[in-house]
Amino acid sequence: MNLEKYKGIIPAFYACYDDLGEISENRTKELCDYLFNKGVKGLYVGGSSGECIYHNLEERKATLKYVAEHVKGKLTLIAHVGAPSTRDSVILAKYAEELGYDAISAIPPIYFKFSESSVYKYWTEIMDATNMPFIIYNIPQTTGFDLSINLFKKLLENKKVIGVKNSSMPVMDIERFKSTAGEDFIVFNGPDEQYVAGRVIGADSGIGGTYGAMPELFIKAEEFVSNGDIANARKIQHDINDIIVALCSLNGSMYSTIKEILKLNGVTIGSVRGPLEPVSGEDLNKVAGIKAFIDQTIIKYEE
DSSP: OOOGGGOSEEEBOOOOBOTTSSBOHHHHHHHHHHHHHHTOSEEEESSTTTTGGGSOHHHHHHHHHHHHHHHBTTBEEEEEOOOSSHHHHHHHHHHHHHHTOSEEEEOOOOSSOOOHHHHHHHHHHHHHTOSSOEEEEEOHHHHSOOOOHHHHHHHHTSTTEEEEEEOOSOHHHHHHHHHHHOSSSEEEEOOGGGHHHHHHHTOOEEEESSGGGOHHHHHHHHHHHHTTOHHHHHHHHHHHHHHHHHHTSSSSOHHHHHHHHHHHTTOOOOOOOTTSOOOOGGGHHHHHHHHHHHHHHHHHHHO
16 A cells, blocks of 8 residues: 555644534635645544534534545545544444545544443444544543553554554654554654654654644645754744644634634634634734744745
8 A cells, every 4th residue: 555645744624614603615625725725745634623523423524525525636635533432433434435535543432431442342343334544543632542552553453554643742652653563554743742753753744733724834844854954843843832832822722723813814714613712802812923923934934
């Protein structure tokens, strides 16, 4: 299998709403165009940044459909199909296969504390539902489940497993997953704050929730790492982290701040769905300053 199509900057796609807070086809396609024109490698659709746990099954299917109709064949498309029930996850996996996605991915099941055998069964049933490549999604800080090396090895026995999106904070986890799985396997760096560190220690690619706010900077960071220019890679990671701190500094959800920045860039995709909190009041006035900070940083690396 050619894994090169998974290597590069792959933004986690944001939920796109109309003015009434419903999934918008036109705005979904507008965001697709925006990110495609920035030069990203692919899209990770329906994950945390897509507010998936606050969408019903039909809304999730609609987003998968609108993205596939618009950019399938132009970008690598990964469908996140993790849901609270195995039943809904399987439905989404089968639908993603019908739409022609390149791969599917899933977090572990959430809310209850699950044993490794339960998580293994959950992921395996999703994989058995299609003929598609599968990407494990490890994000213990939100799911409460931390993928162990023993379970990872067991999952690797299934040839459909081609990668892991690792969003745990210890960079060592990336090195351990890569050294365990070998070269014919894709490790995606998840925490945007450590993109450069993740790539240097073994990640092949990246999927991130802040990429959409500053795709130019992550594409440039990837260029520095690929060229072995670690000094400049460290500098741009420092600037990216300053921006991430700013994105998280307002009173609303980080995703709300990003969507306000996109709006200033001419891409209106609505706000966020509750209980995520929109940016409001005086903090709305600070968004323009964060956007200006991003723009100035982009210009610095274009010179």
